[in-house]
Amino acid sequence: xxxxxxxxxxxxxxxxxxxxxxxxxxxxxxxxxxxxxxxxxxxxxxxxxxxxxxxxxxxxxxxxxxxxxxxxxxxxxxxxxxxxxxxxxxxxxxxxxxxxxxxxxxxxxxxxxxxxxxxxxxxxxxxxxxxxxxxxxxxxxxxxxxxxxxxxxxxxxxxxxxxxxxxxxxxxxxxxxxxxxxxxxxxxxxxxxxxxxxxxxxxxxxxxxxxxxxxxxxxxxxxxxxxxxxxxxxxxxxxxxxxx
Numbered sequence: 001x002x003x004x005x006x007x008x009x010x011x012x013x014x015x016x017x018x019x020x021x022x023x024x025x026x027x028x029x030x031x032x033x034x035x036x037x038x039x040x041x042x043x044x045x046x047x048x049x050x051x052x053x054x055x056x057x058x059x060x061x062x063x064x065x066x067x068x069x070x071x072x073x074x075x076x077x078x079x080x081x082x083x084x085x086x087x088x089x090x091x092x093x094x095x096x097x098x099x100x101x102x103x104x105x106x107x108x109x110x111x112x113x114x115x116x117x118x119x120x121x122x123x124x125x126x127x128x129x130x131x132x133x134x135x136x137x138x139x140x141x142x143x144x145x146x147x148x149x150x151x152x153x154x155x156x157x158x159x160x161x162x163x164x165x166x167x168x169x170x171x172x173x174x175x176x177x178x179x180x181x182x183x184x185x186x187x188x189x190x191x192x193x194x195x196x197x198x199x200x201x202x203x204x205x206x207x208x209x210x211x212x213x214x215x216x217x218x219x220x221x222x223x224x225x226x227x228x229x230x231x232x233x234x235x236x237x238x239x240x241x242x243x244x
């Protein structure tokens with residue numbers, strides 16, 4: 001399976017943000033995409049079939065059909081799942097945890113599944129390129145794989161459909177928009193990582209005081225770039241305390 005299109009591919013403006021930022025240059029959009037226009041891009045996602053549909057209603061209908069096809073057909077091809085009827089409910093439960101640390105036992109308790117089954121189902125969804133587990137950044141490489149990972153959905157358009165958040169919902173209340181926006185940014189970085197000249201790792205950071213950095217990009221030399229995502233018109237000093 002292939003990743004959805006990046007925004008630079010959609011706009012036919014080839015550029016690799018990760019390569020450029022490690023070279024000391026931060027690329028910006030010209031003109032910038034803000035407010036309602038940004039929300040529309042986030043909810044549109046990057047699948048060509050969704051991008052080609054002119055209305056939110058048609059994009060949502062396509063996303064729903066796409067998810068149904070994966071759960072009813074493709075999952076059978078990659079894994080022996082004995083409770084297929086539970087997958088739609090479980091995937092929607094996962095959508096509510098997007099951008100958060102994933103406790104398998106706690107998540108399974110909400111949908112009647114044990115922790116091992118939850119881990120197995122998440123692995124299947126990773127194979128289907130629906131979501132990805134993100135390891136924590138730590139100087140000790142062993143801690144990276146033993147600490148609790150975060151879950152990120154690979155396409156923000158699918159995540160918007162699964163969480164039932166549309167453009168009008170964002171205009172009225174931005175509470176759920178932050179997690180979808182974070183998934184959108186992570187997805188863009190994942191696509192740029194796939195086409196970059198160097199090899200990078202996408203991680204997250206959380207310290208003992210629970211200060212976080214949404215995405216930590218690390219190159220082979222161990223150099224780091226932190227990316228913080230906020231669904232806000234202004235940036236305050238406390239928004240960047242995890243990067244301090």
